[in-house]
Every structure is written in structure tokens, then in C-alpha cells.
Amino acid sequence: MMTVAERLRHETRALHEQTEALLYTEPLRAGAMHPEQYRHLLQAHWTFHQALEAAIDQNPVFFRSYDQNDRRKTPWLEADLAELNMDLPDSRPDLFQHWSPIDLLGAAYVGEGSMLGGKAVMHYLQKSPELQPLLINARFYRGYGVEALDKWKAFGAILAAQEEANHDRIIEAAQRAFLAYHDIFRHTQPQRQAVA
Numbered sequence: 492m493m494t495v496a497e498r499l500r501h502e503t504r505a506l507h508e509q510t511e512a513l514l515y516t517e518p519l520r521a522g523a524m525h526p527e528q529y530r531h532l533l534q535a536h537w538t539f540h541q542a543l544e545a546a547i548d549q550n551p552v553f554f555r556s557y558d559q560n561d562r563r564k565t566p567w568l569e570a571d572l573a574e575l576n577m578d579l580p581d582s583r584p585d586l587f588q589h590w591s592p593i594d595l596l597g598a599a600y601v602g603e604g605s606m607l608g609g610k611a612v613m614h615y616l617q618k619s620p621e622l623q624p625l626l627i628n629a630r631f632y633r634g635y636g637v638e639a640l641d642k643w644k645a646f647g648a649i650l651a652a653q654e655e656a657n658h659d660r661i662i663e664a665a666q667r668a669f670l671a672y673h674d675i676f677r678h679t680q681p682q683r684q685a686v687a
């Protein structure tokens with residue numbers, strides 16, 4: 492029998508591939524990203540993580556061992572957006588409204604998993620000449636750095652502690668969270684830098 496972590500990987504693989512394709516993978520891998528596309532990525536990530544972190548904050552007991560304060564990505568994204576003189580996008584408090592703690596755990600899988608690919612993405616971003624000056628102090632895509640593996644393992648332990656009766660719900664919620672990412676990305680307009 493597969494563990495819930497194995498099922499998550501298998502049962503969201505296609506959605507991961509679609510997400511990569513949607514999020515500028517072609518120009519990213521070709522080293523041809525434009526600043527406007529990078530800004531769009533930061534905005535979409537902020538919208539997702541801000542809504543998810545706010546929802547998790549509402550469930551401190553269930554998420555105690557998740558150590559959210561050690562996993563927050565919004566401060567990194569806010570620093571990156573400020574560095575580019577960008578306003579924060581509108582928040583989306585509706586995104587995870589009415590999601591149960593178990594559902595939010597599925598969404599947290601998507602948020603934490605996205606940190607695994609971040610290192611690869613940073614490497615690709617740096618191949619785009621137009622982005623290089625914007626990346627000097629970039630924080631979000633550096634992710635958890637040397638702590639990445641430990642953090643992923645600690646998250647895996649939380650997943651492993653979940654009752655089997657909840658596995659289907661966790662997986663279904665992770666799939667919905669991937670689709671929420673797609674929705675955010677499509678509905679966030681790539682923004683030009685605000686004129687100072």
C-alpha cells in the first residue's frame with residue numbers, strides 16, 4: 492500500500508507538470524525570461540502563500556508541529572516585491588475559506604513542495620540576462636536553503652501521522668490547491684514596474 496506522501500506525488504504529478512508549463516517554463520529554461528514575467532510569478536506566489544498562511548494561522552492547534560513561523564514565505568515575497576518597487580496584489584481571502592485543517596494540509600503539501608523546485612528555478616532565472624540585476628537580493632527562490640531537506644522530512648512526518656481515512660481528502664485538497672495556483676496565475680496580470 493502506498494503512503495499518503497507517495498500517493499500525493501503520484502496523484503498530483505500531472506498537475507505539477509501543468510503548473511510548470513503554465514509558469515513560464517519555456518522562457519525560464521531557455522534563459523529568456525522578462526522582468527515582467529518574473530514580477531508576475533512573485534505576485535502569484537504571494538497571493539497563494541498569503542491566503543494559505545492566513546488560513547493555517549486560524550488552526551494553530553492542528554498545525555502546531557508544522558511550525559508555520561519557520562515556514563513563512565510571504566515575508567520573502569514581500570521583500571522581493573518591495574525590491575522591485577511593486578505594490579502587493581489584492582489578497583484572496585476567499586481561496587481557502589471553509590477548508591478544513593485536513594484540506595489545508597493538502598494545500599500545505601503544494602506550498603512546501605514548491606520549495607523543492609525553487610532551487611532549480613533560481614538557477615534557471617539566473618540564466619536570463621534581463622533578470623540578473625533583479626536577482627541580487629532575491630529571497631523567495633532561495634527558499635529554505637540548507638534546511639530544505641530537514642523541513643521536507645518534518646513535513647513528511649506530519650503527513651505520515653494522518654489517519655488513512657483522511658488520505659483521500661488530503662490528496663483531493665492538494666489537487667484543488669494546484670488548480671487554485673493555476674487560477675491565481677491566470678487572473679494576476681503581469682505588472683509593469685511602478686513608476687517611482
Ligand code: HEM
Binds near residue numbers: 514
Ligand atoms: C517551473 C517551476 C517548477 C519547477 C522547475 C519545479 C521542479 C520541481 C522539482 C525538481 C521537484 C522535485 C525536487 C526533489 O525531489 O528534490 C519538485 C517537487 C515539487 N514541486 Fe515543483 N517545480 C516548479 C514549480 C512548482 C510549483 C509552482 C508548485 C506548486 C504550485 C510545485 C509543487 C511541487 C510539489 C508539491 C513537489 C513535491 C513532489 C513530491 O511529492 O515529491 N512546483 N518540483
